[in-house]
Amino acid sequence: MSPLLTLAKPYAGRLLLAGLLAAGTELAGLALLATATWLLVTAAGQPPLAALTVAIAAVRGFAVARGTLRYAERLTGHDAVLRLLASVRARIFAVLASDRRNPAVARYRTGDLLSRVVSDVEAVQDLLLRVVVPAAAAIVVGVGVVITAGVYAGPTAPVVAAGVLVAAVVLPLLGYAMVRRAGRLVAPLRAQVATEALDLTHGAAELAAAGATGAATDQARRSAARLATVESRLAGVGSALDAVGLLAAGLTAAGVVVVAGRAGVDGVATAVVAVAALVAVEVCLGVLAAARRFAELREPLARVTALLAGRAGEVAEPAAAGGVAEPAAAAAPAGPVSLTAAGLAAGYPGRAAPALAGVDLTLRPGSRVAVVGPSGAGKSTLLAVLAGLHPPAAGTVSVDGVAVDAYPVGQRHRLVGGLFAEAHVFHATVRANLLLGRPEATVAELDRAVAVAGLTEWLARQPAGYDTVVGEDGAQLSGGERQRLALARAVLADPAVWLLDEPTEGLAPAAADRVLAGVLAAAGPARSVVVVTHRLPGLAGFDEVLVVEAGRVAQRGRAADLVTTPGWYADQYAAQQLAAAGYPSPASP
Numbered sequence: 001m002s003p004l005l006t007l008a009k010p011y012a013g014r015l016l017l018a019g020l021l022a023a024g025t026e027l028a029g030l031a032l033l034a035t036a037t038w039l040l041v042t043a044a045g046q047p048p049l050a051a052l053t054v055a056i057a058a059v060r061g062f063a064v065a066r067g068t069l070r071y072a073e074r075l076t077g078h079d080a081v082l083r084l085l086a087s088v089r090a091r092i093f094a095v096l097a098s099d100r101r102n103p104a105v106a107r108y109r110t111g112d113l114l115s116r117v118v119s120d121v122e123a124v125q126d127l128l129l130r131v132v133v134p135a136a137a138a139i140v141v142g143v144g145v146v147i148t149a150g151v152y153a154g155p156t157a158p159v160v161a162a163g164v165l166v167a168a169v170v171l172p173l174l175g176y177a178m179v180r181r182a183g184r185l186v187a188p189l190r191a192q193v194a195t196e197a198l199d200l201t202h203g204a205a206e207l208a209a210a211g212a213t214g215a216a217t218d219q220a221r222r223s224a225a226r227l228a229t230v231e232s233r234l235a236g237v238g239s240a241l242d243a244v245g246l247l248a249a250g251l252t253a254a255g256v257v258v259v260a261g262r263a264g265v266d267g268v269a270t271a272v273v274a275v276a277a278l279v280a281v282e283v284c285l286g287v288l289a290a291a292r293r294f295a296e297l298r299e300p301l302a303r304v305t306a307l308l309a310g311r312a313g314e315v316a317e318p319a320a321a322g323g324v325a326e327p328a329a330a331a332a333p334a335g336p337v338s339l340t341a342a343g344l345a346a347g348y349p350g351r352a353a354p355a356l357a358g359v360d361l362t363l364r365p366g367s368r369v370a371v372v373g374p375s376g377a378g379k380s381t382l383l384a385v386l387a388g389l390h391p392p393a394a395g396t397v398s399v400d401g402v403a404v405d406a407y408p409v410g411q412r413h414r415l416v417g418g419l420f421a422e423a424h425v426f427h428a429t430v431r432a433n434l435l436l437g438r439p440e441a442t443v444a445e446l447d448r449a450v451a452v453a454g455l456t457e458w459l460a461r462q463p464a465g466y467d468t469v470v471g472e473d474g475a476q477l478s479g480g481e482r483q484r485l486a487l488a489r490a491v492l493a494d495p496a497v498w499l500l501d502e503p504t505e506g507l508a509p510a511a512a513d514r515v516l517a518g519v520l521a522a523a524g525p526a527r528s529v530v531v532v533t534h535r536l537p538g539l540a541g542f543d544e545v546l547v548v549e550a551g552r553v554a555q556r557g558r559a560a561d562l563v564t565t566p567g568w569y570a571d572q573y574a575a576q577q578l579a580a581a582g583y584p585s586p587a588s589p
């Protein structure tokens with residue numbers, strides 16, 4: 001929790017004030033009821049009106065104070081918390097943008113990134129406004145009433161203390177344990193229901209085609225029913241705890257009356273302490289609600305803390321003294337660069353065999369390298385490692401002799417970038433999707449990138465042109481159009497080293513060759529280009545072709561030599577030539 005505390009430090013004063021105001025509100029409410037009780041009981045004895053005027057004024061004063069204090073507390077608390085949230089969000093954004101290798105960040109690189117981070121950050125708001133402030137106020141009130149009871153009706157103090165203890169300690173501990181247990185039971189069920197719902201909607205066409213819609217719907221219904229049963233059982237236990245809390249409040253008040261009666265405490269004091277005890281225990285039940293909420297918040301808070309502990313310092317502020325030493329940031333070279341990868345290895349969690357092992361590669365300005373190989377060989381992994389999107393298990397990637405990591409995060413995309421597997425197309429306009437790589441690009445540069453990617457005709461057909469919204473994940477585009485839009489974005493970004501993962505996927509062979517030739521021409525002599533491709537004809541102009549099989553470079557050389565060397569390349573080349581000539585081929589890419 002320490003990074004959170006560090007961020008909260010500037011707002012500690014406001015938060016403390018909010019806590020005091022919350023306690024003041026509860027105390028004013030309590031004093032209101034206690035004074036009103038005193039007034040009623042005393043008035044029953046028909047004293048002169050003058051004896052009651054102070055109490056009557058006090059009742060009005062406490063009523064007004066309660067409302068005013070509540071307003072001030074909400075204002076101060078929300079002001080502090082919203083300011084803190086802004087800092088937390090800025091820091092988390094910086095971590096996400098800067099530190100793809102942090103395991104806590106890597107977990108977030110999935111489709112639910114946005115919703116997960118947004119709801120996790122809200123947990124910080126809830127922690128302060130719904131846990132810390134109300135719990136602190138409740139405890140102040142509880143302790144205050146026990147002390148007051150001790151002063152004005154001594155023998156009743158232990159009874160009030162017992163009620164407060166049950167409401168502020170025993171029940172919250174039970175509530176906390178219950179919610180933790182519920183979380184362990186419910187979370188996997190909820191995840192299952194969510195996955196099945198998603199499968200039913202996203203996979204509706206496939207399920208219908210396979211005649212499996214009925215079975216999948218039944219399964220989802222069964223999971224939802226199981227979840228509902230578990231949730232209603234847990235809700236029952238929760239309501240029982242609430243009932244016990246209310247019972248404790250009533251019993252405390254009754255206990256006060258009995259004990260005070262036996263000890264001969266004055267009737268007015270008894271009534272006032274009994275009502276005060278009733279209210280104090282009810283206020284202390286706020287700790288039960290806070291404990292439940294805290295139990296729910298623990299996991300999101302742990303995720304936020306893990307994220308905040310990332311390397312945000314790299315971009316947000318200088319690394320704190322005593323923190324992990326970052327390599328000194330070298331200024332990224334502006335012109336052509338050489339990239340060297342040595343002994344690269346990489347793997348994935350839960351996969352025993354390495355996805356990549358012992359890969360060496362040198363790219364000079366103007367180099368053209370193709371990476372080919374069977375499906376699942378590790379080609380995309382190689383590109384992801386070169387781009388710093390996937391952490392290498394071993395080996396180094398350096399640009400102009402300096403480890404890529406040593407360049408400032410904000411400049412790395414200018415050095416190495418491109419088009420990666422399953423490139424995401426954002427639910428935004430074509431223009432916004434393209435400008436992502438280079439926000440300052442001119443319309444002429446946009447036009448050029450679109451032309452290189454072979455999208456000009458498609459764009460001309462869109463009535464809104466660059467303002468066409470492409471739909472969620474490019475849903476309003478065909479697979480080939482989506483790929484070309486992502487390619488145009490990569491071309492526009494124009495890093496020093498272009499890494500392109502199947503840039504012409506989804507295109508007919510002739511169009512694929514044309515687009516690839518255009519891309520290579522656009523890269524020019526200053527840029528080096530690495531292309532992952534399944535199309536072997538058309539690689540004659542490349543300086544080097546790497547044949548990757550099972551994570552290792554099985555063959556490398558110029559395409560003309562590989563064609564005549566026995567191996568995967570020669571076999572595959574022959575198969576593709578036959579297929580192009582119209583002969584069916586048993587080999588698959």
Ligand SMILES: Nc1ncnc2c1ncn2[C@@H]1O[C@H](COP(=O)(O)OP(=O)(O)OP(=O)(O)O)[C@@H](O)[C@H]1O
Pocket residue numbers: 348349351355373374375376377378379380381382
């Ligand atoms: N996120 C992941 N988690 C676990 N294993 C993965 C993951 N991504 C890839 N792999 C595995 O790593 C190996 C290499 O995958 P990679 O995507 O690099 O292959 P590829 O040569 O690009 O394949 P393709 O040509 O089909 O795109 C494969 O066996 C794949 O199953």
